[in-house]
Each structure stands twice: as C-alpha cells, then as structure tokens.
Amino acid sequence: MTELATMEFHPQPQAGEARPWAFPEPGRGTLDNGLTVLRCHRPGQQVVAVEVLLAAPLDAEPQGLDGIATIMARAFSEGTDKHSAEDFAAELERCGATLDAYADHPGVRLSLEVPVSRLPKALGLLADALRAPAFEDSEVERLVRNRLDEIPHETANPARRAAKELSRQLFPASARMSRPRQGTEKTVSAIDSAAVRAFYDSHVRPATATAVVVGDLSDVDLDALLGETLGAWTGSQAQARPVPPVTADDTGRVVIVDRPGAVQTQLLIGRVGADRHDRVWPAQVLGTYCLGGTLTSRLDRVLREEKGYTYGVRAFGQVLRSAPDGTGAAMLAISGSVDTPNTGPALDDLWKVLRTLAAEGLTDAERDVAVQNLVGVAPLKFETAAAVAGTLADQVEQYLPDDYQATLYQQLAATGTVEATAAAVSAFPVDRLVTVLVGDAAQIEEPVRALGIGEVTVVTAE
Amino acid sequence: MPMGHTATAEAGSGGLTATEHRLANGLRVVLSEDHLTPVAAVCLWYDVGSRHEVKGRTGLAHLFEHLMFQGSGQVKGNGHFELVQGAGGSLNGTTSFERTNYFETMPTHQLELALWLEADRMGSLLAALDDESMENQRDVVKNERRQRYDNVPYGTAFEKLTALAYPEGHPYHHTPIGSMADLDAATLEDARAFFRTYYAPNNAVLSVVGDIDPEQTLAWVEKYFGSIAGHDGKPAPRDGALPETMGGQLREVVEEEVPARALMAAYRLPEDGTRACDAADLALTVLGGGESSRLYNRLVRRDRTAVAAGFGLLRLAGAPSLGWLDVKTSGDVEVPVIETAVDEELARFAEEGPTAEEMERAQAQLEREWLDRLGTVAGRADELCRYAVLFGDPQLALTAVQRVLDITAEEVQEVAKARLRPDNRAVLVYEPIAPDEADTEAATDATDATDEEAAK
Numbered sequence: 066m067t068e069l070a071t072m073e074f075h076p077q078p079q080a081g082e083a084r085p086w087a088f089p090e091p092g093r094g095t096l097d098n099g100l101t102v103l104r105c106h107r108p109g110q111q112v113v114a115v116e117v118l119l120a121a122p123l124d125a126e127p128q129g130l131d132g133i134a135t136i137m138a139r140a141f142s143e144g145t146d147k148h149s150a151e152d153f154a155a156e157l158e159r160c161g162a163t164l165d166a167y168a169d170h171p172g173v174r175l176s177l178e179v180p181v182s183r184l185p186k187a188l189g190l191l192a193d194a195l196r197a198p199a200f201e202d203s204e205v206e207r208l209v210r211n212r213l214d215e216i217p218h219e220t221a222n223p224a225r226r227a228a229k230e231l232s233r234q235l236f237p238a239s240a241r242m243s244r245p246r247q248g249t250e251k252t253v254s255a256i257d258s259a260a261v262r263a264f265y266d267s268h269v270r271p272a273t274a275t276a277v278v279v280g281d282l283s284d285v286d287l288d289a290l291l292g293e294t295l296g297a298w299t300g301s302q303a304q305a306r307p308v309p310p311v312t313a314d315d316t317g318r319v320v321i322v323d324r325p326g327a328v329q330t331q332l333l334i335g336r337v338g339a340d341r342h343d344r345v346w347p348a349q350v351l352g353t354y355c356l357g358g359t360l361t362s363r364l365d366r367v368l369r370e371e372k373g374y375t376y377g378v379r380a381f382g383q384v385l386r387s388a389p390d391g392t393g394a395a396m397l398a399i400s401g402s403v404d405t406p407n408t409g410p411a412l413d414d415l416w417k418v419l420r421t422l423a424a425e426g427l428t429d430a431e432r433d434v435a436v437q438n439l440v441g442v443a444p445l446k447f448e449t450a451a452a453v454a455g456t457l458a459d460q461v462e463q464y465l466p467d468d469y470q471a472t473l474y475q476q477l478a479a480t481g482t483v484e485a486t487a488a489a490v491s492a493f494p495v496d497r498l499v500t501v502l503v504g505d506a507a508q509i510e511e512p513v514r515a516l517g518i519g520e521v522t523v524v525t526a527e
Numbered sequence: 528m529p530m531g532h533t534a535t536a537e538a539g540s541g542g543l544t545a546t547e548h549r550l551a552n553g554l555r556v557v558l559s560e561d562h563l564t565p566v567a568a569v570c571l572w573y574d575v576g577s578r579h580e581v582k583g584r585t586g587l588a589h590l591f592e593h594l595m596f597q598g599s600g601q602v603k604g605n606g607h608f609e610l611v612q613g614a615g616g617s618l619n620g621t622t623s624f625e626r627t628n629y630f631e632t633m634p635t636h637q638l639e640l641a642l643w644l645e646a647d648r649m650g651s652l653l654a655a656l657d658d659e660s661m662e663n664q665r666d667v668v669k670n671e672r673r674q675r676y677d678n679v680p681y682g683t684a685f686e687k688l689t690a691l692a693y694p695e696g697h698p699y700h701h702t703p704i705g706s707m708a709d710l711d712a713a714t715l716e717d718a719r720a721f722f723r724t725y726y727a728p729n730n731a732v733l734s735v736v737g738d739i740d741p742e743q744t745l746a747w748v749e750k751y752f753g754s755i756a757g758h759d760g761k762p763a764p765r766d767g768a769l770p771e772t773m774g775g776q777l778r779e780v781v782e783e784e785v786p787a788r789a790l791m792a793a794y795r796l797p798e799d800g801t802r803a804c805d806a807a808d809l810a811l812t813v814l815g816g817g818e819s820s821r822l823y824n825r826l827v828r829r830d831r832t833a834v835a836a837g838f839g840l841l842r843l844a845g846a847p848s849l850g851w852l853d854v855k856t857s858g859d860v861e862v863p864v865i866e867t868a869v870d871e872e873l874a875r876f877a878e879e880g881p882t883a884e885e886m887e888r889a890q891a892q893l894e895r896e897w898l899d900r901l902g903t904v905a906g907r908a909d910e911l912c913r914y915a916v917l918f919g920d921p922q923l924a925l926t927a928v929q930r931v932l933d934i935t936a937e938e939v940q941e942v943a944k945a946r947l948r949p950d951n952r953a954v955l956v957y958e959p960i961a962p963d964e965a966d967t968e969a970a971t972d973a974t975d976a977t978d979e980e981a982a983k
Contacts, residue, residue: 441615
C-alpha cells in the first residue's frame, strides 16, 4: 500500500540558537486633563494602533436601557461638533483609517488603526468624537433601529444563540451579566439621544480613560500630537466606580435550545473561574491548552482526528471582568459544533476526555509542548501594532501591571505538569458544567438524556 | 543552484525587496529579509485549486489539503501540527479556486524545521497516506461544510451565486468546499492520483520571509527539496475565459428560514493582474466599501432600508473576477425597493464617475489594506507566492500599492460603466419563510463570503 519515495531523506533538524525577544515595555504617563497614556514604539509597524478605554461598564447602564453603552459607542463615529455623521465617516476613511467601538462588561473600547503618515489627522478625529460627540436625535434613532434589525440575525446564528443562553443560565437574573451585552428588543427600543447624552455625561471623561498608542513612532512627536488632540478633551474628576463581584450557578445541567432541522449541534459548555489576578492563571492557561487549545489537544485528538465528529472543538478561558481587589472572573468554556446524529456520542467522548484527565492527569510531554507553543509563539503573535495595543489595553482594563504579559511568559515556563493538571481539572469539573446545545431537540434530546451529565431542559427557539 | 537577481527596492515598494531562485527540479524560491522581529514565515503555493477538479470530484483539492497534515515519509500522524506548534510556530493550509497554500510562521531559530516538514510531504506524502486518514478527514471536511455553510443562515449564498455567475461546466462553477455527494465519492486512489499529478516541485513556489540568512536558507532549501523529482504530467485547467459581460441578468430566489430578506449579486469584472481590475476594486470601494460609501449612505443612512450594505471584490486570475454585493434589508422592506436604489446609485456612478474626494478615500482604504497585508512576514510571504504563481513575477507584490494609487478617476468610471450594469450580474434574493414551511436545511453572514477553505 505504501509507495516508495524517491527523495533523499535527512534527519529532523535541530533548533538553532533562539534570538531574544521580550514583550514590549510601554511608557506610561498622564496628560494635564487626567488621561492616562501608554505608548510603545514598534519599528517597521507602519499601521499605528490606538486603543481608548472608557470607564463605562455595562453594569452602569440605567435600569431598562440595556444596550445604551453599545449605542453610545457606535454613536461616537456618527458626527461631532465639526463634522456631520456622513462627513465624519468620510474624513476617517480619507485617512485610510478604521475605527471600531464596542461596549462590554468592563467598559467601552475604541480601536483606531491608521497609517502613521495620517496619524495626526485621525487622532484629531478620534479626539473630536470623544470630546464633542454630536449624538444627534436622528442618528441615534437610526442606530437604535439598526441595532433592532441585528437582533434576529444574532438569534439565528447558532454560536451567538448558545452564548446568549449560557449567560442567562450561569448568572443570577438580577446581574447585568445574565442579559445580552447589546440589549434586547425591549430595552434597545427605549433608548434615545437624551439617554445616550446622559450616559455619556455620567461615565465618559478623560480622568477615568486610558489611551494606548503603538506603532512605528520614530517620526512622530507624540507629546505635541497628543496635546493638540486627546489633550484638548476636558471633563470633571470622578471616583473610580466599584466593581461588583461575579457570582454564577454552575450546577451541572443541560439546556437544549431547539433548532428544528439543524444539521449540527452547537455546543457551549461552561462555567465561571479564576481570572488573571489569581495565582492559578498560568497553570489554568497551560491546562486548558492541553485540554482543547488546538487540533492536537486532547479534545480534538478524539473528537476530530479520531472520530471525525467535528471540524474542531476548543477549550478556552476568557476574562469576563476583573477587579482591583482580585474578585473578578473568567468564563471557562468548551465550544464547537458536531453533526446532529453524533451529538450523543460526541458528548459522551467529551466527558470521557474530562474524566480521564481527572483520573490520570497530563503527561510531562504534553505540558512541555504546551509551554513551548504558548511561550514560543509570542514574537509571532505580537508582530503587529494592533496585537500589542490590544494586550496593553486588556491589562489596563483588568487592573494588571504593564509588565503582566512579560511576567506571564516566565510563569508559564515555570509551571509544572502537576500544577497544570490540577488547574485544568478544577477549571472543568465534570459535575459543575452548564451545557448549552443549540440543535434539533427531536433528534438529540434522548441520546443526551441517556448520558446522565445533568438534568436536561429544552428551550424553544424564538 | 542558479541564482536569481537581487532586487533593489523599487519606488512604491515601501523599502521591501525580494530575491528569486530556482532549483534544478523546477521549484521556484523567493526570499525576503526583514530582521525587525525574530520570526520567519514559510509559504508554499501549489498551482492547483478547485478549478482543476473534474465533474463528480468537487472538493477534492481541499480534502487533499487536509490529508497533507496527516503525516508523510518521516512524519508520524499529526506530526506536522505537533512539531510546528511545539517549536513555537503556527501553521495552516487553505484551498481556493486557483491554488492551495501551506504556511508556517516560526521563531527564527526553528526555520529549518518548517523547511524539512514541507519537503517531507512534498516528496513522500504517499508513504503515509492511508484509508484511515482518508475516512477521518472526509468526516472532518463534511463537518466543516456543515459548520460554515449548511448550518448558518445565508451560509450557502456564496456557493449558489458562484454557480449562477459561472456557467455549468465552467471550472469556477463550483466552490472549493465541494458537494457532500462528491466528498462521499472521493476515493483513496483519487487522492493518490491528485498528489502524483499536482504536487511536484515544478508546480510550486516557496517563499521564506523575515529574519533569515538568505545564503543559509537557500542551502537548506537545496538540501531538503533538491532531491524531489519534478514531473510534467499536469493537465492544464479547463479554460476559464468568458465574454466580458454576461449579456443578461441571471436570477435565483431562495425561500429559506433566514432572519431577513437579502439581495446579493455578483457582477462579472476584469481578471486580476490588470489595471481594469484595480480600477474595479476602487469603484467597488467608492460604491460599497466602508461607512462613507455611496450604497451605505443611501441605503443604511438616508433611506434606512438596509441593516448592512456593501461591495467586495473576489479577485481571480484565471476567470473573470466577481464584484460581490450583499444587502440585508431592514424591518419589512421589500427587495425591489433595495434593488431600485442600488441600480440608481450604480447608474449615477457610471454617469458621473467618482469625485476627487471619493478617489482619495478609496485609495487610502486600499493602501491601508495593503500595508496590513505586508505588515506581517506571513502576509508578505503569501503575497510573494501569489504574484509568482498567478502572474510569474513575485516583485509585483511589492509594487501593488503603487499600481492602485496610479489608477485614474476616468479608468474607474470606465469600468463601472462597462461592468456594473444590471445585465452583467447574477442575483440571489432571499425571502424568509416560517420554520414549519422550511425544509430540513437552514442556511448567516455571507458578508464574510470567502473563497478559502482552511485545514483547521
């Protein structure tokens, strides 16, 4: 069956000598208006990335107006005291820039990317948006309608539908985290420009904001440029807003969101666990990678490469919200999709993988490969300005020191197999996982019940 | 080993240079040095894609790409993934209409490993290919198809529109993912024959970009790839040439369980590699790129009839390119309202051409996209291979930005007038139906319509 190859074989080459690389250290300062600025020069990165973090978290949204932080974030690019909405978009694009803005539990983020030659003009536009947003009635009304139009598209998407259901299941109904980040039809409908303006007045000011600027800044006088742009933004002082603790009910159970006729079942199996403030984080990163970080991790080795049930299943830890006192939390989850007839067998195998991990632990070889990958990919992962800026902004948003990422690599390298096993097992305990399945209930309910992985309830699709 | 010329940085290349070389077995090699970060990208393009597939075997090129990760002469099982990831690298492969690419980005000191791995599978894949991996990857690819196309709303739009835009029997009539029936029908012998036909050093271009020593890199390439025999058994793909315009509107109405009505269309445009194609790119950007485009302003801002509206360009070298329109309606708005507005805007644009400001915006947007692509070693390696395989000259990658900036408003207007017409498009209309009327199949966002299938 095999075919003789005609090529000349050579032994697998050995690695050369590694060249030093370190996660860049940013410079930190404060403008006269109280705005915190992190800057980082990355030679050769002609597209500069600017991230702005605003202390406008979702739990600050007024009662009944879920989604207002999202509408405000979007409205930043819909006109200022100098430009109409159409002109603002045109001016940005004339710089070759992109500006994205979104709201999440920790706050609102704006991300600007622009060729360095046009940074001054684009930064001016960004500053105008923050300093003097128009929030015109008709533009806000349009954004509200647009947002309402998006909701059915999200509901129809199995992955997004699963995420929404998992939040509803995990968090107490009174917690903002239990409800959709961008609001519901009812709450979004209630949003108008006056409410957006009031939210802005209460929560947006330079003293509680941070800007991160990364790229090839060799020909940029950044201090002068910041002074003329973001430095012109004014606002009152404010106390830091207290961060409420995250609580979740991870009693093991299964919720099927019915999607009649679906050819695949979307899986989202999750709970809440430690964030980056916890000493276990590096071990949790390592253990989670060994479980389901890539195609050669335990889950895909069985579910994909042995059984062919899926295109890929991933385990991950994603910070939901952190607090200065370390009471924050991350979502720990396993996600992917499997074909409908194999939903039962795939979940059975998935649970077997978790039980085997708890019973036998990880091997030293698995741990070594995981460390080599997680640490070794750093120079690749942080090649672009946007990647560096994103991570620096995440650190600020999560109340972590500026050298956190650099330190994390040392900690990963120092984490042993035993610690990684313990962290993975306590991150994914078989009896404390909430399983959301978006799929054809008529076909998957019985096989899933038979697995005994928790009480099964079926939710009808909207 | 005959050495190629050393290019000096050309105007508009952003200071990037590349050198070209060819091994005795026909493997073309492109090298580009950049020592800013200690990483190196390896990219290998094989000149084979779904356009080379034959009737009854759609999806074979992509299924085969998956098999390239299942071990080879000296690499066991998932070794390609394990070794690269264990060395701190990242890797993947993708299949499109016109080519199949494989790529690794490595820390500099692990570059030799990536070259060894690529050579091993180029020279000895069939020593490891067996029924077990064939059956397994067939199931994986079928699940890829379900996940990305069959189980999401509008998921099959790309496939449907492509089938409309290119006539039956045309090499681009079917997309790289292939049909379930053909994926089921593919045999191990098909895969072996595919390898023997298309996976030869003289049907490939290898680029290595980043923190490299060119002499050492070439020596490694010669050492690992040099003994793989070239062969000339490759049949030319069927001719993809078509008349410049469709000569009439083609139309399909899809009644499915989707969240909103949608109007999608594919316009027949000039082939990639021509000035007219760059002009078309600018026209589509003015009309439907970003949030200051004519269609966005008209449909989303002013008329408020659409939740999203945009144009994209699918560049193709071996057949006409496609201008890709995607509009999702707002609320209860009916498709003819959208269609009338689109036609008005396109007619007005053909009549007036772009304003100077619109040209400036569109060129700035496309320039940034190029800077993004060339800003990583992996992006640069891929573009060098692209221009070498499709146009015979990798140096063109480094001057592509300048060519876009050289296009005039008159050229943009000309291509719009000639091509962006109702009688030169295939139209796909989505009409939502209630769940109980639906067939067993649902189909989401076609805005990310992709011509690529990846291995993971």
